[in-house]
Amino acid sequence: MKYPALDNFADLLPQLDQFDCIIDARSESEFALDHLPGAINCPVLSDAERVRVGTMYKQIGAFEAKKVGAALVSKNIARHIETLWLDKPKEWRPLIYCWRGGNRSGSMALILAKIGWPSVQLDGGYKAYRAHVSAALLETPLPDFKVICGTTGSGKSRLLQVLDSIGAQVLDLEQLAAHRGSVLGNLPSKPQPSQKMFETMIWDKLRKFDPARPVFVESESKKVGQLRVPDALMNKMRQSPCVSLTLSRPNRVRLLMEDYEHFTNSPDTLNAQLDCLTQLHGRDKIDSWHALASGGQMPVLVDELLASHYDPAYLRSIDRNFIQVGKAEVVQLDDIGADDFLAAARRLHA
Secondary structure, X not given: OOOOEEEOHHHHHHHHHHOOEXXXXXXXXXXXXXXXXXXXXXXXXXXXXXXXXXXXXXHOOXXXXXXXXXXXXXXXXXXXXXXXXXXXXXXOOEEEEOOOOOHHHHHXXXXXXXXXXXXXXXXXXXXXXXXXXXXXXXXXXXXXXXXXXXXXXXXHHHHHHHHHHOOOEEEOHHHHHOEOOOOOOEOXXXXXXXXXXXXXHHHHHHHOOOOOOOEEEEOOOOEEOOEEOOHHHHHHHHOOXXXXXXXOHHHHHHHHHHXXXXXXXXXXXXXXXXXXXXXXXXXXXXXXXXXXXXXXXXXXXXXXXXXXXXXXXXXXXXXXXXXXXXHOEEEEOOOOOHHHHHHHHHHHHO
């Protein structure tokens, strides 16, 4: 084969995980928004350099802009070679892409091929990849799901983590979305990814599952924080068999105190989030919850939130949205220790 090779994404997909490196030649901000799974960012033009060249193109002319752009691209590719790839053997096989498979990835692929590496350029670039992901999430047959249902604090996320650790197939949408799926579900130390990145991570997980085995997933709503679960996935989940995870309310309070420690240690942050519930519960109720948080009475507050907000909301929605919950397999947790979750996971995975 002559290199650099130019291949479309459909042909590359079966060998996507076999490349030694997937190189995203776009700028930092483009990469941060979304990128191919496992890709590293090696911009041939940074965000600032793209602005500089683009401004010259409009104000001075294409020829002058291309000269400056070519010099910048050459410097950047040289730096990447010197800092990242000088130790790579001749057999090292990179896949390179940019936005549309044009000059940015083409320049890098050509130079790497001239060195002697069997470089491959993605025809159509990220734009073609993104079109494939969008179509796949809409049209590709989905696996058989087992939906873990249960009231807030019953340990659904912990059970998914343990299932994953013992070899079960798990699609943890909250983990991918960096959000626990409720008004108090944001993770202060970890911002949510973009919608496109969320969909990329879902697609990447789905494509690796064995279709002969079930996939465990939590009974999510249509949105996890600010991110939308793809419609086809949501519809399949809502029609799937369910597992009803149960845990006593005192133990649920204990579990939530552990999982939401960042709120229990910061009542002001918690109170700001509780204000989002004012329209549902009224100012007087929110003020009483503020007083509990500010007074350090977190277990009492968590218990009240379960009784007055989370449990009624769950009961209103679960039967309506997950049609097989009425005949769900019931899994009772006696406590919230590691052994309790391991026993439940093994039972489901058997």
